[in-house]
Amino acid sequence: xxxLFIAIDLPNNVIDxxxxxxxxxRQKIIGKFVKKENLHITLLFLGDTKLExxxxxxxxxxxxxxxxxxxxxxxAFPSFNHASVLFIxxxxxxxxxxxNLCKLLDVKIVENFHPHITVCRLNDESLDTESYAALSNxxxxxxxxxxxxxxxxxxxxxxxx
Numbered sequence: 001x002x003x004l005f006i007a008i009d010l011p012n013n014v015i016d017x018x019x020x021x022x023x024x025x026r027q028k029i030i031g032k033f034v035k036k037e038n039l040h041i042t043l044l045f046l047g048d049t050k051l052e053x054x055x056x057x058x059x060x061x062x063x064x065x066x067x068x069x070x071x072x073x074x075x076a077f078p079s080f081n082h083a084s085v086l087f088i089x090x091x092x093x094x095x096x097x098x099x100n101l102c103k104l105l106d107v108k109i110v111e112n113f114h115p116h117i118t119v120c121r122l123n124d125e126s127l128d129t130e131s132y133a134a135l136s137n138x139x140x141x142x143x144x145x146x147x148x149x150x151x152x153x154x155x156x157x158x159x160x161x
Contacts, residue, residue, distance in 0.1 A: 028130065066144070085120070
């Protein structure tokens with residue numbers, strides 16, 4: 001089985017802005033930061049799945065995706081006070097595409113799933129306000145025209161489609 005997810009690619013200018021913010025965070029918090037080339041918006045995490053890659057690619061090819069995406073602020077999973085993952089928030093409502101993908105791929109809907117850009121997996125659950133501020137003032141807008149399929153083995157990501 002492969003550990004798969006569907007994502008939205010980011011334009012280079014947005015990646016560069018995030019990378020500048022990450023360089024500030026690296027001085028303030030301890031964790032595993034996402035590499036520049038792996039930054040993306042996670043739209044649908046499939047996890048360890050037996051779904052055929054060809055089926056997923058066929059579904060993605062059949063979706064006409066063209067959205068203006070707004071990034072605004074930051075967040076932490078499961079919460080700010082007990083953070084294990086630091087992320088950039090996606091303000092654009094992508095629930096229609098999320099539910100459509102779940103239906104087309106026949107996967108379980110996670111009601112509280114939130115599209116996001118993972119920035120760091122924290123080694124320590126404490127996250128101070130100053131560190132958080134490096135991402136919380138993030139405000140970017142861009143057009144996204146395609147969805148991508150990624151494989152992840154927790155050490156690296158690579159695009160399958």
